[in-house]
Amino acid sequence: MEVNPKFVLQQIQSAKEGKQSAYNFLLNTFWNEVYGFQIKRIQNEYEAEDITIETFARAFDKIHTFDSKYSFSTWLITISKNIQIDKFRSKRNEHRSLGEIEKEKIKKIPDDSPSPEDQLIREQNLTQLLQYIKLLKPDYQKVIHLRYFKEMSYNEIADYLKEPLGTVKVRLLRARQLLAEIISETE
Numbered sequence: 001m002e003v004n005p006k007f008v009l010q011q012i013q014s015a016k017e018g019k020q021s022a023y024n025f026l027l028n029t030f031w032n033e034v035y036g037f038q039i040k041r042i043q044n045e046y047e048a049e050d051i052t053i054e055t056f057a058r059a060f061d062k063i064h065t066f067d068s069k070y071s072f073s074t075w076l077i078t079i080s081k082n083i084q085i086d087k088f089r090s091k092r093n094e095h096r097s098l099g100e101i102e103k104e105k106i107k108k109i110p111d112d113s114p115s116p117e118d119q120l121i122r123e124q125n126l127t128q129l130l131q132y133i134k135l136l137k138p139d140y141q142k143v144i145h146l147r148y149f150k151e152m153s154y155n156e157i158a159d160y161l162k163e164p165l166g167t168v169k170v171r172l173l174r175a176r177q178l179l180a181e182i183i184s185e186t187e
Helices: 005-016 020-042 045-061 072-093 098-103 116-123 126-133 138-149 154-161 165-186
Strands: none
Touching: 005 020, 005 072, 020 045, 020 072, 020 165, 045 072, 045 165, 126 138, 126 165, 138 154, 138 165, 154 165
């Protein structure tokens, strides 16, 4: 899908201003490119998805450092490649200290208002919604369950899963998007 570069730059600026819809646009627009890049590199869909989630979490945290002279997709791919290399090195060394995990913590991604996906989730019939949720991957099911059924905050979910906050937010955002797609496809 070809996207107008000027519009992308406008969305990046909106994201820098903390607009959730801009983050959603950037995630939707560039997810497949980053995920596809990782699949080709590591040929493991779960690791590729985790690295892609971490890529967007890190990119959104550092969005203010993005230089518009360069391509946003190239910037994302570079972040993704660096994350994958870091993960490979840490696996090779077979250890990962708690201090390194703390260094990777991601700052909050703004969540000012309920997204359309939030509204859709709230309005669905619970039984039917649970059937749809079961179609998601286990990681996505877990964050949906913790957020909407246990009503845990993002920070509580991050602590419970022992994951960085940004990773939890991006995973939840992606889970809501996939759930919305499943719901719209079946209706």
